Amino acid sequence: MSAPLLQARGLTKHYGARLGCADVSFDLDPGEVLAIVGESGSGKSTLLSLIATELQPDSGHVAYRMRDGVMRNLAALSEAERRALMRTDWGFVRQDAAKGLRMAVSAGGNVGERLMGAGARHYGHIRGTALDWLNKVEIAADRVDDPPTRFSGGMRQRLQIARNLVTGPRLVLMDEPTSGLDVSVQARLLDLIRGLVAELGLAVVIVTHDLAVARLLSHRVMVMRAGRVIETGLTDQVLDDPAEPYTQLLVSSVLAA
Amino acid sequence: MNAETGYNFAYLDEGTKRMIRRAILKAIAIPGYQVPFASREMPMPYGWGTGGVQVTAAILGRSDVLKVIDQGSDDTTNAVSIRAFFARTADVAVTTRTREATVIQTRHRIPEAPLHEAQVLVYQVPIPEPLRFLEPRETETRQLHALAEYGLMHVKLYEDIARHGHIATTYAYPVEVAGRYVMDPSPTPKFDNPKMDDCPALQLFGAGREKRIYAVPPHTRVRSLDFEDHPFRVQTFDRPCALCGADGVYLDEVLLDDAGGRMFVCSDTDHCEERRADGHVGMEAAHA
Numbered sequence A: 001m002s003a004p005l006l007q008a009r010g011l012t013k014h015y016g017a018r019l020g021c022a023d024v025s026f027d028l029d030p031g032e033v034l035a036i037v038g039e040s041g042s043g044k045s046t047l048l049s050l051i052a053t054e055l056q057p058d059s060g061h062v063a064y065r066m067r068d069g070v071m072r073n074l075a076a077l078s079e080a081e082r083r084a085l086m087r088t089d090w091g092f093v094r095q096d097a098a099k100g101l102r103m104a105v106s107a108g109g110n111v112g113e114r115l116m117g118a119g120a121r122h123y124g125h126i127r128g129t130a131l132d133w134l135n136k137v138e139i140a141a142d143r144v145d146d147p148p149t150r151f152s153g154g155m156r157q158r159l160q161i162a163r164n165l166v167t168g169p170r171l172v173l174m175d176e177p178t179s180g181l182d183v184s185v186q187a188r189l190l191d192l193i194r195g196l197v198a199e200l201g202l203a204v205v206i207v208t209h210d211l212a213v214a215r216l217l218s219h220r221v222m223v224m225r226a227g228r229v230i231e232t233g234l235t236d237q238v239l240d241d242p243a244e245p246y247t248q249l250l251v252s253s254v255l256a257a
Numbered sequence B: 001m002n003a004e005t006g007y008n009f010a011y012l013d014e015g016t017k018r019m020i021r022r023a024i025l026k027a028i029a030i031p032g033y034q035v036p037f038a039s040r041e042m043p044m045p046y047g048w049g050t051g052g053v054q055v056t057a058a059i060l061g062r063s064d065v066l067k068v069i070d071q072g073s074d075d076t077t078n079a080v081s082i083r084a085f086f087a088r089t090a091d092v093a094v095t096t097r098t099r100e101a102t103v104i105q106t107r108h109r110i111p112e113a114p115l116h117e118a119q120v121l122v123y124q125v126p127i128p129e130p131l132r133f134l135e136p137r138e139t140e141t142r143q144l145h146a147l148a149e150y151g152l153m154h155v156k157l158y159e160d161i162a163r164h165g166h167i168a169t170t171y172a173y174p175v176e177v178a179g180r181y182v183m184d185p186s187p188t189p190k191f192d193n194p195k196m197d198d199c200p201a202l203q204l205f206g207a208g209r210e211k212r213i214y215a216v217p218p219h220t221r222v223r224s225l226d227f228e229d230h231p232f233r234v235q236t237f238d239r240p241c242a243l244c245g246a247d248g249v250y251l252d253e254v255l256l257d258d259a260g261g262r263m264f265v266c267s268d269t270d271h272c273e274e275r276r277a278d279g280h281v282g283m284e285a286a287h288a
Helices: A044-051 A079-088 A107-117 A123-136 A153-165 A183-200 A211-217 A235-240 A245-252 B014-029 B050-059 B077-089 B138-146 B151-164 B190-196 B269-277
Strands: A006-015 A018-028 A033-037 A059-065 A071-073 A090-093 A171-175 A203-208 A220-225 A228-234 B065-070 B103-107 B120-124 B175-177 B181-183 B202-207 B212-216 B222-224 B251-255 B262-266
Touching (some): A006 A044, A018 A044, A018 A059, A033 A044, A044 A059, A044 A171, A044 A203, A079 A090, A090 A153, A107 A123, A107 A153, A107 B151, A123 B151, A153 A183, A183 A211, A203 A211, A211 A235, A220 A235, A220 A245, A228 A245, B014 B050, B014 B212, B050 B077, B050 B103, B050 B120, B050 B202, B077 B103, B190 B222, B262 B269
Parallel strands (some): A033 A203, A033 A220, A090 A171, A171 A203, B065 B103, B103 B120, B120 B202
Antiparallel strands (some): A006 A059, A220 A228, B175 B181, B175 B222, B202 B212, B251 B262
16 A cells, blocks of 8 residues: 555635535545546536645645655645646646647647746757657647647647646646547547556546546546535446445436447 | 926926836846836827836936937937937937947847947837737736746747747847846847847836836846757848948848849948948948
8 A cells, every 4th residue: 555645635615605615535546546526516626626726725735745755735835836746747637628738839839838847948859759749649740830729629638638748747637638529539538548547657636527437547436416525436336336326326327328 | 397398307207207216226126027117108109119218217317318219220200209309308418329328218229339337228118028928817927937937938939940940039039137037128139139148238128008117237147048959049141231331230121112122231320320431331332
């Protein structure tokens, strides 16, 4: 049993009188994939934003094991440390690629940005690494100078993945990375993510309303409803043998093709 | 207040000048940092040098000698107007001679003649934020400056090389000042960037619409950003000035007739005139 990479304790967030999420706690081990599932408005995205330090919790905290092995409370990091962590050791693949990419900058520039942010100042090396990553996410080398505005939805998501993984992060957050894509594109993207996650030993927190995505990618599942975690466990166990009535409803609501 | 013209010395009231001087002092203390200031309406449109004019007004003294250039030239509309403006409102001596001037207000050029300790160069700046076209949010660009996160600036240079094979930015080429802040040198050609480095004169930058003042104190390190394998290089010209025969100066292309005839002449008109007065003659001096 290894020490956890990420620890969330008692995360609570209100939006005025409304509840975003309440008292969420979990541990994430290195290389572990955790899916957060639930219907729209159940607090999944709020929770992800809290983990990503994009929102401040009303109470509770998130701690992360830094590369030097020390567990640090993310709220206690300086702004410079926090941002450095986000762009090197963490990744965030967003539902809307336009929010996770620079749409006016070429694919190569998008992938290279993190490298340049980390101090890379050799054009040839940056471009070489960018090409290498585009290849890994199955984007043809001759598209390296095209901006993502000329990419299809699936390509944009793959470009986001390359952009996030180029610095060798240990934790990647994903917010509905496959929603809005047609099923064959979804399948290829999921296949790619699964391959990369296994190959690189990434820890992932993935938010999805699609139970098939959770089943395919994750080791563990957390089911949320009305801002609270109502069930958690191994993916197969939760999806095949749900204990909570709400989870049973979720699972039985999936249409069989 | 001058009873004849009805203007306070150098147009602006003393309180405003003091406010601008405070911003200038702060800017000098933090080289390359954009200091916000309460920019005033000036009797000219934005984009015509309202920032530069306010900085000049704030630093001008009765014994100063003012030179104003626009694209290197002393006799274009903008330069003539601003020179006349201060001649009238401050009654200061004006000149076109770079060497004689104590304050030089400029739009888009640094004079060819080396500047000295007793001079101040005032730049008119349209958009002071070098990161603006990559990051539209002011809150975010301020954050990036505060944390010295300048990776984004290199993304722009990367894009240049990816598209054009070399760094195609030829003006407003970003520089790092005193090893800390990245600064937009205003739309001067990158040809002039090396002149900013270790310059003995004080360099002040005023952006009226954007309400920012920044500065490069004398003898400050100013480094143009680049890549290890694509080092910074200035433009070169394959011919000398057609009028004065000067090499290694920035040239303007001048159309001569409707048949496509043209020549390349010094953009710095004072430099060109002084050279010709000294007897230097270019290939096409007969046209002048």
